Amino acid sequence: MKTRWLKTVSKYTWIGYTAARSELTYSAANLSRIIFMTTVLYVFMRLWSVVYDGKGVESLGGLTEKQMLWYLVATESIIMSMPRLWYEVDQDVRTGALAVQLIRPLSYTAAQFGRSSGERLVRFTMNFVMGSLVASLFAGPIAFSAAGLSMFVLVLPMAFIIDFFGAMLVGLCAFWLESTQGIALIYSRLMMLLGGLMVPLEVYPDSVQPILRALPFAAILNAPGRMLVAPESARFVQCLELQAVCLVVYGFAVFAMHRYALRRVFVNGG
């Protein structure tokens, strides 16, 4: 029983490993992503610098100017590391490639998870290293604690899994919609606005903060960002609770939607 379970895990780990190696070969794409991230970080560094100077305050939402830039390094690295999974699922459904995937001795969702995790790991590492260099150069380093880094490392994989489920849900909409591009765009904007991509949730008005903190977007972006720059035990527990709930709800939604969608697959041969 144990051997079977290990074989299953190693199968999908191998898919992730090959995806990671493949990702490393596309140096032009990696370089262009790094350049784009540097540009975005520069723009936001200027924006927050003007805001801190204009307000004449030391901290906003509990973060100093340096911490704010490092928070952006974490959130931008997360968002820019996500492969276009929804597009791949959309294309599999639309072109019929899904039928070929389904006859393999693999779970379609698990294989997508292995592949996207492998790609994401490479992208995130590159983005984070480059972002850290930019932040160190423009703003200077901040004091990291071992406890804080541990919290960040624990919260991060959970954020990736929830994000994967979200992208999978968007991609599976291809079974019902002519194009999922629109819904993917709206989903990513919701993530940007409500997840705290550019502005930590603590900077939002007090009245909306409890709502934003309860959304899955916060579990993907704000939670890891906050753990990196301003870790607190109480908030860490809250983050884990939210992530656990999101995992269960999103996971069940993907499972149910996938099963329901497969009933709509018709194979006509050819």
Next chain:
Amino acid sequence: MFGALADYLYLAAAYVRFNLKAHLEYRGAFISQVVSMFINDGAWVFFWILFFRRFPVLHGWTVTDVIALWAVVTAGFGLAFGIMGNAFQLAASIAQGEIDVWLLQPRAVLPHMLLGRSAPSAWGDALFGFVVYLGFVRPDLMHAVVFVFMSLIVAVVFIGFAVLCGSLSFFIGHAGALADQWRNALISFSTYPPTLFQGAVKVLLYTAIPAGFVSYLPVETLRSMSPLDALMCVGGAFLVLAAGVGAFYGGLRRYESGNLVSMNG
């Protein structure tokens, strides 16, 4: 000369009509892309409204200025790529030797090729720009006229810049990723208040990444209604366009066919 210009405007109108008809064959996908782009732009403006509620003034810029900036950029971008959507694919088409089909047509290669496709989501941008400017800024007739004029000028900058970036493929081979990044940098910088940037970066924003001509000067023109600012916008736009056209026709001499059998339809 005016006859030739009128002739090309007629051709552009015909292509817009045909491209829209082609999009409407997949009505659901087209409408969803337009609506989602509208919502996407709306999300950014919503972000700025929230931002300015918390931090009311940014080096002299107010929320109305930022809304005007988003309106003019999105309207210009939408018009540019809604009408000349092939500008997006220019780098890839050149690298893959796919422009033979346009070389055989009895029209100038560049404008004809650019008109050949329309980016569906760009219509959402164009719609957003005009609706937001009229709805939020509530301009008088004179401002509305200048806004339409500025949108056209911004569209010229976007097209000129896209042609310049895409034409890199003539010189360095596959320049798709580089062209995308350069274009993205223009969009990134042009959607933030210019007062954030100083010194060498500001020089860069009027040269290598001409965000100054896409958003800062047009918004300044709308604020001041100064003919001098408007003239600078027009001058900058046609300079970028001339650079793009020069790079394209200069590079076309180096073009090698991909010997592909292709057809437009």
